[in-house]
Amino acid sequence: MNLWFRLIWLLLTSPFGPRLKLLGDPSLLGFRVWPHDLDTSLHMNNGRYWSLMDLGRTDLMLRTGFWRAVLRHRWVPVVNAGMIRFRRELRPFQPFRIETAILCWTETWLVIQHRVLSRASDGSEIVAAHTLVRAALYDRKGRAYVPVARLMAEIGTMDESPPPGPEVEAFLASEAAMRESATVRP
Secondary structure, three states: OOOHHHHHHHHHHHHHOOOOOOOOOOEEEEEEOOHHHEOOOOOEOHHHHHHHHHHHHHHHHHHHOHHHHHHHHOEEEEEEEEEEEEOOOOOOOOEEEEEEEEEEEOOOOEEEEEEEEEEOOOOOEEEEEEEEEEEEEEEOOOOEEOOHHHHHHHOOOOOOOOOOOHHHHHHHHHHHHHHHHHHOOO
């Protein structure tokens, strides 16, 4: 992660934010596009979106209580698939927010949505980028992904996963096809 000052700020301020429910409560983080976020086209670098989304997942982990189990068991959060759709550029010094929410899960992974939100010239909110990621917690000692049911028990909830929406099903099908194509040798 190359966003140390933003990470430190997040770690200092997250404990004072309201606790988030696993489902229904998104993390909302406000940012501004700084000169070090820019690429040669003078808008926010594509890679910076992914880095800032790490902070959204970190905030979600802190404010839902996942972090206690992660530290106690030394689990490692990993993203093993992601897809992004850019819709609007973010210009220098432009304020924006990242909304992060868990959409659904299976036995060993979660699907998380990130939406990068900014304002249009008329003041209405617009989605500048939309991302879906498949994430999990990895137990290095056990050399396996942590079952989501165990994670839920650690934070004291027994919520059932909502059914995946059509965009999630398409994302997961695309990821499966990509994984399959990577194992085939021409």
